[in-house]
Amino acid sequence: AGGIAAPAAAQSAPLEPNTLEEIRSYNNFYEFGTGKGDPAENAGAMQTDPWQVTVDGLVDNPGTYALDDLIGDMTIEDRIYRFRCVEAWSMVVPWNGFELGDLLQKLGPQEGAKFIAFETAVIPEVMPGVRRRVLDFPYVEGLRLDEAMHPLTLMATGLYGEPLANQNGAPLRLVVPWKYGFKSIKSIVRITLTDEMPPTTWNRLNAREYGFYSNVNPNVDHPRWSQASERVIGGGLFSSRQDTLMFNGYPEVAPLYEGMDLSVAY
Amino acid sequence: MIDALNRAARKVPTWAVFVLGLLPIPYLFYRAATGGLGVEPITALEREMGLWTLQLIIAGLCITPLRRFAGVNLIKFRRTLGVLSFVYVVVHLGIWVGLDMSLRWGQMWADILKRPYITIGMVAFVLMIPLAVTxxxxxxxxxxxxxxxKMHKAVYAIALLGAAHFIMVQKVWEAEPLIYLAVILGLLALRARPLQKTSGVRAGG
Known part of the structure; x- marks a missing residue:
């Protein structure tokens, strides 16, 4: 498991996953509140079965699918990935999921499709953060199509062999391990193939702080946090910071950005 | 009622308030070390100490209005609250330096210069030093x-800088830090108005 995620050069020891309790109790999911414990406290009220996902845009097989009709035939793999938040903390998560590329193959992106856009559910009755309008909901994210097709890009349905907890983005979420965590959009209800760069929530809120690409990059300064190092969750009171790795330790994605100035396209 | 309160306050020694005010520090460290503050205890502890700092500053700012508008005289505790707030800000800063940043001096120095919310927090801290010393x-x-x-009126600026620091550390506009700012602005406004109306009556800030 996770072999593809762990280039030997980037690390000296195998990745040690965080505990299920840690992964389920320290979350950013602003629909359920801005505190790290709010999602665990509030997300339980969200119904994830039945769940529908709308697929539209430049795609051969658009439609509104029941979740199982959309992904029931995908091959679920274990992937142990580093997870790096833009707030300069990190975890290691043992995801269960399938490659987004496999789903895209089934959906059939059309000739002109260059980007993929995602949207999170908006259910005000069970989402206090939506009622308080802490962000411009629905939460939207996107990738360039070649990023979406990269074999590291995962659609997760579980972790530690258990279905995703709601606070972790049940029933279906994106995981892009070389990008800051906010790119890995949760509880997806819409997937759109498009020919232009889609809007993304944090970029819309503050373009200076959050770019479209948002690749983990210790050398590109963020106005709010230095990205040179990170706190590893679960180390306790006396754990020390660790250096942040370029592309979060996944250098195999570098060819996607060849010829781009990553300090401009941050 | 007010008289009874004032009589009771006269009997409480300031050192007792000081010692009582220090107790949350070991308690919060204990909770952080034993999992009571969640899976990321350092950030949680840092935040708790910052909140206590701001709350103690606000408590100190309440002393004069309480006396002026309610006749409650707690003036002898004002310096105690100020010194306590300084202790908490030192612990807050110490957690940032030692536990959060793991003594990465280069990165800290860059953060102080480059991140406005850290710059503001550090300015507030530096302004508190002469007040604590005197x-x-x-x-x-x-x-x-x-x-x-006159010198200790710097606490007005410190309170505002502290509230700004708290607001700016959030990624979105949050209610809680804005409430702190509103309370501080209210307490400062209480000082400004009566002076114009009742000229000649001076009550120290």
Whole structure:
């Protein structure tokens, strides 16, 4: 498991996953509140079965699918990935999921499709953060199509062999391990193939702080946090910071950005 | 009622308030070390100490309005609250330096210069140093009461900087830090208005 995620050069020891309790109790999911414990406290009220996902845009097989009709035939793999938040903390998560590329193959992106856009559910009755309008909901994210097709890009349905907890983005979420965590959009209800760069929530809120690409990059300064190092969750009171790795330790994605100035396209 | 309160307050020694005010520090460290503050205890502890700092500053700012508008005289505790807030800000800063940043001096120095919310927090801390150092009877005698009071009005700026620091550390506009700012602005406004209406009556800030 996770072999593809762990280039030997980037690390000296195998990745040690965080505990299920840690992964389920320290979350950013602003629909359920801005505190790290709010999602665990509030997300339980969200119904994830039945769940529908709308697929539209430049795609051969658009439609509104029941979740199982959309992904029931995908091959679920274990992937142990580093997870790096833009707030300069990190975890290691043992995801269960399938490659987004496999789903895209089934959906059939059309000739002109260059980007993929995602949207999170908006259910005000069970989402206090939506009622308080802490962000411009629905939460939207996107990738360039070649990023979406990269074999590291995962659609997760579980972790530690258990279905995703709601606070972790049940029933279906994106995981892009070389990008800051906010790119890995949760509880997806819409997937759109498009020919232009889609809007993304944090970029819309503050373009200076959050770019479209948002690749983990210790050398590109963020106005709010230095990205040179990170706190590893679960180390306790006396754990020390660790250096942040370029592309979060996944250098195999570098060819996607060849010829781009990553300090401009941050 | 007010008289009883004032009589009771006269009997409470300031050192008792000081010692009581220090107790949350070991308690919060204990909770952080034993999992009571969640899976990321360092950030949680840092935040708790920052909140206590701001709350103690606000408590100190309440003393004068309480006396002026409610006749409650807690003035002898004002310096105690100020010194306590300084202790908490030192712990807050110490957690950032030692536990959060793991003594990465280069990165900290860059953050102080480059991140506005850290710059503002550090300015507030530096402004608190002379106030803490002069919070004793000897300093008041040496400086003279008027000069001492004038200098200690710097706490108004410190409170506003502290609230700004709290607001800016959030990624979105949050209600809680805005409430702190509103309370501080309210307490400062209480000082401004009556002076114009009742000219000639001076009550130290």
């Amino acid at each position: 919070s004793n009877n000897l300093s008041i005698r040496k400086m003279g009461g008027a000069a001492w009071r």
